[in-house]
Amino acid sequence: MAISNDKDFKATLAGLPVARQRQVAARFVQRVFDLSKDVRVKAALEVAGRADISDAELTVVSQAANTARVESFTQCGKETDWGAQAGLFVAKAAVACVGAPAPGSNLAWDAAMQARMARTCQTVATGEGTENREAEEQYRILEAFLNQ
Amino acid sequence: MRTLLAVCPVGNDIVYMVRKFREGMSASGNAPVGIKGAVNRTVTIGSPMGVKLPAVKAQMKHVEEDYGLPIPMDAEGAEYMVMLSSMEIINFPEYLGAIAKIMNQAGKTWTLCSTAFEATNAGMQIGNSDLAKLLVSRIVDGAERLKVKTVISPECGHAYTALRWEGANLIGRPFTFQVKHIIEVLGEFQEQGLLKTEGFETDRLTFHDPCQLARRGGVIKQQRNLMNQVAKNFVEMPDAGFMNWCCGGGGGASAIEEGEELRIEAFKKKKSQLDAVKPDRLVTACANCRIVLEEGLEHYQMDIPVVGLTEMIAEHIPEKGA
Numbered sequence: 001m002a003i004s005n006d007k008d009f010k011a012t013l014a015g016l017p018v019a020r021q022r023q024v025a026a027r028f029v030q031r032v033f034d035l036s037k038d039v040r041v042k043a044a045l046e047v048a049g050r051a052d053i054s055d056a057e058l059t060v061v062s063q064a065a066n067t068a069r070v071e072s073f074t075q076c077g078k079e080t081d082w083g084a085q086a087g088l089f090v091a092k093a094a095v096a097c098v099g100a101p102a103p104g105s106n107l108a109w110d111a112a113m114q115a116r117m118a119r120t121c122q123t124v125a126t127g128e129g130t131e132n133r134e135a136e137e138q139y140r141i142l143e144a145f146l147n148q
Numbered sequence: 149m150r151t152l153l154a155v156c157p158v159g160n161d162i163v164y165m166v167r168k169f170r171e172g173m174s175a176s177g178n179a180p181v182g183i184k185g186a187v188n189r190t191v192t193i194g195s196p197m198g199v200k201l202p203a204v205k206a207q208m209k210h211v212e213e214d215y216g217l218p219i220p221m222d223a224e225g226a227e228y229m230v231m232l233s234s235m236e237i238i239n240f241p242e243y244l245g246a247i248a249k250i251m252n253q254a255g256k257t258w259t260l261c262s263t264a265f266e267a268t269n270a271g272m273q274i275g276n277s278d279l280a281k282l283l284v285s286r287i288v289d290g291a292e293r294l295k296v297k298t299v300i301s302p303e304c305g306h307a308y309t310a311l312r313w314e315g316a317n318l319i320g321r322p323f324t325f326q327v328k329h330i331i332e333v334l335g336e337f338q339e340q341g342l343l344k345t346e347g348f349e350t351d352r353l354t355f356h357d358p359c360q361l362a363r364r365g366g367v368i369k370q371q372r373n374l375m376n377q378v379a380k381n382f383v384e385m386p387d388a389g390f391m392n393w394c395c396g397g398g399g400g401a402s403a404i405e406e407g408e409e410l411r412i413e414a415f416k417k418k419k420s421q422l423d424a425v426k427p428d429r430l431v432t433a434c435a436n437c438r439i440v441l442e443e444g445l446e447h448y449q450m451d452i453p454v455v456g457l458t459e460m461i462a463e464h465i466p467e468k469g470a
Contacts, residue, residue, distance in 0.1 A: 006213060006216070007216075063451070067446055070442045070443060070446045071446075073239050073439045073442070073443075074197065074235075074238050074239060075402060075403065075439065076197075076235060076397070076402045076403040076436050076439070077182055077183060077185070077186035077196050077197065077270070077273070077400075077402075077403035077404075078182070078185075078186075078197060078403075079185065079189060079197060079198045080197045080198045080199060080203075080234070080238055082203070085238060088239065104347075113210070113213070113214045116210060116213070117210050117241065120206045120209075120210055123206075124202065124203055124206055129202070135213070
């Protein structure tokens with residue numbers, strides 16, 4: 001199945017069971033993990049990527065990833081470091097991977113969007129502008145995931 | 149401090165006194181270093197946190213992708229000009245998406261302004277009236293250029309106070325447009341039947357009233373009406389509303405390194421409010437409060453997620469075609 005736009009991408013993700021959403025979401029975030037390198041984020045992605053995760057494991061990594069997220073906020077009045085800000089969105093994406101999904105939510109889409117924001121922060125930081133191909137890369141990841 | 153203003157038996161305007169104190173410290177070169185940096189960036193870049201227009205456009209693009217709705221900029225004649233604080237642009241881009249969703253449903257025209265997207269008034273923070281006037285003027289110029297009817301102040305505390313309550317005095321003339329906080333606007337949409345939501349939050353929610361919005365701005369009923377539209381189990385903390393306790397980051401305490409210990413100590417009061425009602429989640433309408441609250445909750449190991457009210461309302465707006 002070829003995915004070439006966000007409408008199809010989002011709908012396909014929404015159709016996956018939660019456990020599969022976590023697994024593919026972890027792959028989206030893994031692509032931008034080098035923008036964070038936080039061990040708590042890494043742990044969250046490792047757990048989310050497994051098929052056999054327990055609720056207890058999810059709770060532990062979710063709390064740790066959330067702490068990483070809170071610690072990543074840029075404080076009021078501080079000069080924005082867009083490179084570091086990418087780390088906030090990677091942490092947010094990791095939280096989406098392992099958090100408890102609200103009814104009707106699409107955690108894999110949420111993770112994907114946060115990962116894209118992380119990439120955008122990186123390109124802003126390096127002066128490359130705001131164009132990047134993260135969305136297209138995510139489509140390829142999802143296709144590969146569905147085909148395995 | 150602001151609570152003292154409310155209870156002083158002889159009517160001392162303690163907020164005004166502190167403002168004059170700040171102005172004196174600023175004029176004598178003794179303002180906190182962190183805020184001085186923010187002021188410099190505001191003057192030279194236009195944003196205390198160094199957010200430039202390309203970054204705003206990046207956020208716009210991201211939000212357009214996420215929400216499937218256009219984010220207009222410099223749309224002349226729009227009814228509303230939406231301001232953002234740097235905190236929202238940087239930390240909570242979902243706020244912009246929520247605005248887009250709500251405006252789309254309400255059928256209202258709106259726009260960002262390329263020359264005046266920043267709502268934060270660093271001049272007011274540091275106690276420099278000339279700078280405060282300059283920053284208000286930027287917004288006024290943008291609003292008048294675009295001929296908007298209303299400027300919306302975002303979920304940022306003192307930005308609302310600076311523009312809504314002090315702006316006209318600062319520039320020496322009435323505005324040609326109205327200024328409202330986003331919560332006031334949502335309240336109006338609700339009254340007019342323009343805010344159609346579906347479903348309810350069923351977990352136990354409570355609301356933290358930002359000082360600048362509630363006690364200083366008088367916006368107290370609207371957030372409660374909005375909460376009741378989408379929440380089945382909304383409970384009030386003790387001392388909620390006008391007499392609410394600060395998150396701990398007010399008065400610039402969130403903007404300076406030296407303020408961390410004070411924030412954590414002050415949060416004990418907020419903790420006691422939360423302990424009294426034991427909510428599952430905490431809702432508020434100020435980006436600065438959100439971060440300070442989250443830091444305090446993390447420090448005291450309280451597992452209570454914090455959400456923004458505007459975003460929560462937007463989550464209950466049905467998807468187009470649904």
